[in-house]
Amino acid sequence: MAYSDKVVDHFNNPRNMGSFKKDEDGVGTGMVGAPECGDVMKLQIKVQDDTIVDAKFKTFGCGSAIASSSLATEWLKGKTIEEAQKIKNTDIVQELNLPPVKIHCSVLAEDAIKAALSDYQKKAAKTEAAQ
Amino acid sequence: MDHHHAHSTGSRDLRMARSMCWHCQSEMAGEYFCERCVKVQPVSKDTDYFICFGLPRRLTIDQNKLEAKFYELSRAFHPDFYQNKSDAEQAISLGNSATLNTAYRTLRDPIQRAEYLLDLEAGSVKEIRTSPPSDLFEEILELQETVEAYRASDRDSETGREILAQLVAERQALDQRKQDMEHQLEQLFTDWDTLQDRGDATSQARAERDRLLKQMREILSNRTYVKNIVNDLAETIE
Numbered sequence: 001m002a003y004s005d006k007v008v009d010h011f012n013n014p015r016n017m018g019s020f021k022k023d024e025d026g027v028g029t030g031m032v033g034a035p036e037c038g039d040v041m042k043l044q045i046k047v048q049d050d051t052i053v054d055a056k057f058k059t060f061g062c063g064s065a066i067a068s069s070s071l072a073t074e075w076l077k078g079k080t081i082e083e084a085q086k087i088k089n090t091d092i093v094q095e096l097n098l099p100p101v102k103i104h105c106s107v108l109a110e111d112a113i114k115a116a117l118s119d120y121q122k123k124a125a126k127t128e129a130a131q
Numbered sequence: 132m133d134h135h136h137a138h139s140t141g142s143r144d145l146r147m148a149r150s151m152c153w154h155c156q157s158e159m160a161g162e163y164f165c166e167r168c169v170k171v172q173p174v175s176k177d178t179d180y181f182i183c184f185g186l187p188r189r190l191t192i193d194q195n196k197l198e199a200k201f202y203e204l205s206r207a208f209h210p211d212f213y214q215n216k217s218d219a220e221q222a223i224s225l226g227n228s229a230t231l232n233t234a235y236r237t238l239r240d241p242i243q244r245a246e247y248l249l250d251l252e253a254g255s256v257k258e259i260r261t262s263p264p265s266d267l268f269e270e271i272l273e274l275q276e277t278v279e280a281y282r283a284s285d286r287d288s289e290t291g292r293e294i295l296a297q298l299v300a301e302r303q304a305l306d307q308r309k310q311d312m313e314h315q316l317e318q319l320f321t322d323w324d325t326l327q328d329r330g331d332a333t334s335q336a337r338a339e340r341d342r343l344l345k346q347m348r349e350i351l352s353n354r355t356y357v358k359n360i361v362n363d364l365a366e367t368i369e
Binding site for chain 2: 031036
């Protein structure tokens with residue numbers, strides 16, 4: 001099965017690979033895995049005034065998983081928390097032209113986004129309570 | 132087929148689906164062949180692999196019995212014997228042979244067998260919620276970085292040799308962990324079978340069942356993660 005050009009591009013030139021310190025202010029971390037295939041994805045967002053100013057990822061998995069998370073970080077930058085919630089795995093499938101057997105990679109990326117957002121919100125609520 | 136399956140809906144459906152011979156419409160009594168018209172019967176798509184081989188739904192199975200039944204059914208369904216039969220029978224022979232092969236491959240391997248049984252018992256993987264093992268994930272991602280550093284390094288340089296030594300040690304440690312998980316699983320498999328053999332319907336037994344399912348799910352998943360990184364590691368350093 002051949003990967004689409006967009007997947008190959010993200011795979012060869014992954015955007016925003018790396019990580020932030022987990023306990024840094026405004027950072028939300030999503031750590032998810034797919035027990036069926038063993039892929040692991042870590043996606044982080046940095047939020048200022050309700051806007052995602054930066055995003056990073058690290059993925060251990062196939063080309064489609066790497067491309068899905070790379071694309072996700074690109075999309076997240078500049079979005080508000082509310083806008084980010086609306087990113088769906090089907091958007092990723094469409095953009096990357098993922099074949100049916102690779103749809104679970106996009107699901108993993110959506111899960112990672114959701115996990116990062118909820119981690120950020122939990123942290124923000126805690127900070128607020130402490131003030 | 133055997134009393135263990137009597138209460139599962141799956142086997143009831145199976146019996147319903149196979150209660151009538153596709154050819155002579157008589158009530159089916161035989162296993163895979165109609166006793167009246169002797170026509171081969173399709174293995175129902177909903178049948179589970181344990182039923183297919185006449186084995187109880189357990190995590191420890193009689194490998195000899197599995198193999199013997201596999202060979203017996205392979206012969207019975209073999210397309211070579213259906214060349215002069217009707218199209219319908221040829222199609223059944225092909226379909227049954229394919230199902231049989233998948234079923235055999237799944238049940239032969241203890242890990243695949245367990246994954247399969249968990250799916251039967253609890254629906255899809257996602258139905259058993261386990262929290263993602265964050266520490267293990269961090270470890271895998273970190274190791275992945277070291278692997279990439281090694282790929283990018285000059286392997287004959289001192290740095291290259293240092294990273295290689297580190298990776299060799301990591302691989303050994305991970306292999307050991309994988310083995311430890313497999314031992315843990317073996318114990319859980321025994322516990323599961325014991326619980327099933329007792330057949331209690333108490334709330335205590337149900338709680339025990341859920342605990343075992345969850346623990347097996349967790350270790351099976353972690354084992355897959357570890358196995359993946361070990362394979363990647365092995366490919367890089369060998």
